[in-house]
Amino acid sequence: MTISILAVLFLAAILAVSFIGFRAIIRQGKSPEDINKEKCSICRTQYHRSQLIARQVGDYRLLHFCQSCIMSLHNEMLSKN
Numbered sequence: 072m073t074i075s076i077l078a079v080l081f082l083a084a085i086l087a088v089s090f091i092g093f094r095a096i097i098r099q100g101k102s103p104e105d106i107n108k109e110k111c112s113i114c115r116t117q118y119h120r121s122q123l124i125a126r127q128v129g130d131y132r133l134l135h136f137c138q139s140c141i142m143s144l145h146n147e148m149l150s151k152n
C-alpha cells in the first residue's frame with residue numbers, strides 16, 4: 072500500500088514538473104508577431120524585419136541595422152571627409 076502511494080506521488084511529481092516545464096517553453100516561444108521582428112545591432116531597438124538591413128559578418132553572424140543608425144553612420148562618414 073505504501074509503495075503504491077509513493078508511486079502515485081512520484082507520478083504526480085513528474086507530471087507537475089513536466090507541466091511547469093511545458094508552460095515555461097510556451098512562454099519563451101515567440102509569437103508569430105515576434106518572429107518577424109529583430110533588434111538593431113547598434114541601438115538594440117526592436118523593428119520589423121522589413122525596416123532593417125541585414126548584413127552577414129564573418130561566417131555566421133548576421134547583423135541588422137535600422138534606418139536611424141545607418142543615417143548616423145552615414146553622417147559620421149560624411150563628417151570625416
Ligand SMILES: [Zn+2]
Pocket residue numbers: 111112113114115116136137138139140141
Ligand atoms: Zn539602430
